[in-house]
Amino acid sequence: MTEELFREDAALAECGARVVAVDGHGVRLDRTVFYPQGGGQAGDRGELVLADGGTIPVADTRKGEAPGEIVHVLADPADAARLAPGTAVRARIDVARRRAHMRFHTATHLLCALVPHPVDGCSITADYARLDFHMTDPLDKAALEAGLARLVAEAHPVSHRWISDAELDANPGLVRSMSVQPPRGTGRVRLLEIAGVDLQPCGGTHVANTAEIGAVVVRKIEKKSARTRRVVLAFRD
Numbered sequence: 001m002t003e004e005l006f007r008e009d010a011a012l013a014e015c016g017a018r019v020v021a022v023d024g025h026g027v028r029l030d031r032t033v034f035y036p037q038g039g040g041q042a043g044d045r046g047e048l049v050l051a052d053g054g055t056i057p058v059a060d061t062r063k064g065e066a067p068g069e070i071v072h073v074l075a076d077p078a079d080a081a082r083l084a085p086g087t088a089v090r091a092r093i094d095v096a097r098r099r100a101h102m103r104f105h106t107a108t109h110l111l112c113a114l115v116p117h118p119v120d121g122c123s124i125t126a127d128y129a130r131l132d133f134h135m136t137d138p139l140d141k142a143a144l145e146a147g148l149a150r151l152v153a154e155a156h157p158v159s160h161r162w163i164s165d166a167e168l169d170a171n172p173g174l175v176r177s178m179s180v181q182p183p184r185g186t187g188r189v190r191l192l193e194i195a196g197v198d199l200q201p202c203g204g205t206h207v208a209n210t211a212e213i214g215a216v217v218v219r220k221i222e223k224k225s226a227r228t229r230r231v232v233l234a235f236r237d
């Protein structure tokens with residue numbers, strides 16, 4: 001199991017770590033600030049900094065085969081030869097890219113609060129965020145943009161807490177998403193709360209206050225299928 005520092009503090013840009021294993025697929029560390037692709041959110045990029053100051057670019061981060069395993073995918077697989085189990089590194093993410101993920105990810109929670117229908121698809125990248133809602137009614141672009149702008153301007157604090165699987169089972173209404181089920185098996189679930197706005201299980205990275213999202217526009221609304229409405233968000237800047 002990799003210690004997942006990003007779960008407790010999404011603002012961490014880097015950490016010291018040791019290589020646990022390295023192979024053609026990538027590098028496993030004992031602890032990391034790199035978020036592995038999941039829950040619709042893209043995996044982090046960045047670099048591993050060696051003791052001599054040399055850097056090894058990380059192109060992506062994925063979940064490994066074993067539960068709790070995080071694989072840092074090297075941009076150049078040949079760099080694996082520069083690492084060995086026990087090697088000390090500094091793991092440093094691409095902060096600008098992650099920051100975009102955090103702003104978009106938090107914005108998708110606001111969108112969930114504005115559109116009270118189940119989510120059946122989600123993709124969060126540095127360039128856009130899209131959510132697919134299981135619904136048949138049309139959506140109004142201007143109304144959604146105004147709603148997002150209001151929730152950003154209201155500067156709601158964003159926080160997380162952990163509850164047990166048993167507590168979650170006792171509150172099935174917490175599960176808003178049809179495609180992204182809360183992670184099970186570790187005995188606990190991470191709840192993400194935007195005070196007074198949204199509460200749902202989520203393991204992703206978010207900003208600490210909705211004001212940090214900034215200006216968001218609805219780039220498009222599509223009727224993806226008879227029962228799916230797709231909303232694509234972008235930053236105004």
Ligand SMILES: [Zn+2]
Pocket residue numbers: 105106109192202203204205206
């Ligand atoms: Zn989230």
